[in-house]
Amino acid sequence: MQIARKPHALVVAAALLMSAASAAAGLQPYTATYEVARNGGALGSATVTLRQIPGGWDFDSTTRGTSGMARLAAADVNEHSTVHEINGVLETRSYRYRLSSIIKTRERSIDVDAASGRIVTHDKKGEQQFPMQLGVLDRQSVTLAITQDLAAGKHGTLSYSVADSDHVGTERYQVGKEESVHVPAGTLRTITVARLRDSGAGRTTVSWFGLDNGFVPVRIVQTEPSGEVLEMSLVSLRR
Numbered sequence: 001m002q003i004a005r006k007p008h009a010l011v012v013a014a015a016l017l018m019s020a021a022s023a024a025a026g027l028q029p030y031t032a033t034y035e036v037a038r039n040g041g042a043l044g045s046a047t048v049t050l051r052q053i054p055g056g057w058d059f060d061s062t063t064r065g066t067s068g069m070a071r072l073a074a075a076d077v078n079e080h081s082t083v084h085e086i087n088g089v090l091e092t093r094s095y096r097y098r099l100s101s102i103i104k105t106r107e108r109s110i111d112v113d114a115a116s117g118r119i120v121t122h123d124k125k126g127e128q129q130f131p132m133q134l135g136v137l138d139r140q141s142v143t144l145a146i147t148q149d150l151a152a153g154k155h156g157t158l159s160y161s162v163a164d165s166d167h168v169g170t171e172r173y174q175v176g177k178e179e180s181v182h183v184p185a186g187t188l189r190t191i192t193v194a195r196l197r198d199s200g201a202g203r204t205t206v207s208w209f210g211l212d213n214g215f216v217p218v219r220i221v222q223t224e225p226s227g228e229v230l231e232m233s234l235v236s237l238r239r
Helices: 011-016 068-072 142-151
Strands: 030-038 041-053 056-065 076-086 089-100 105-113 118-123 126-131 157-163 168-183 186-196 204-210 217-223 229-238
Touching: 041 229, 056 089, 089 142, 142 157, 142 168, 142 186, 142 204, 168 217, 168 229, 186 217
Parallel strands: none
Antiparallel strands: 030 041, 030 229, 041 056, 056 076, 076 089, 089 105, 105 118, 118 126, 157 168, 168 186, 186 204, 204 217, 217 229
């Protein structure tokens, strides 16, 4: 799923791109496209792709500004995760993030070296290292783990170890109720999953995962403390 401030609110798509596929057999490859909006107005489009590779998964999302300031700034965001899987347990091996616009470029990376027991991160502040944690994920691939848990019928609070550029911590999510939502892809049955944060005054993030499409996210809404609302809505899904 960090959201840049205007005119880079497009970054929400990359931050929010919590996507995955399911079924009892596990994750399934797919390509999904989304509309991205801010405060009800068009902002851009996003494409999310999950591909199977030897030993795991390749997970990629690209968001492009097509309207308003995002278009004028030529703002594009790409996130790429490589995830290892052993006996159904997912663990990040590498993560790359790049924001590109006419105003600025921002990059960060995470590499998980299980052999040496290190998690190494890089951003504009330099390199940091953290002790290895089994099953650690990056902020994008955490949704693959959420999808597996939903497919397994788990409810209540879900917890995951997630590495970011400056720390490794626990992210918690609350599985909610089933709802039907209207998006460009149609009217779809979903189950809600809300990010739990320690600060009640901070941003909120709620995702609606499809019950009939392998738990690919159908709708994602993030609300900032300022009241700004960023939203993604499913347009198409291809297996």
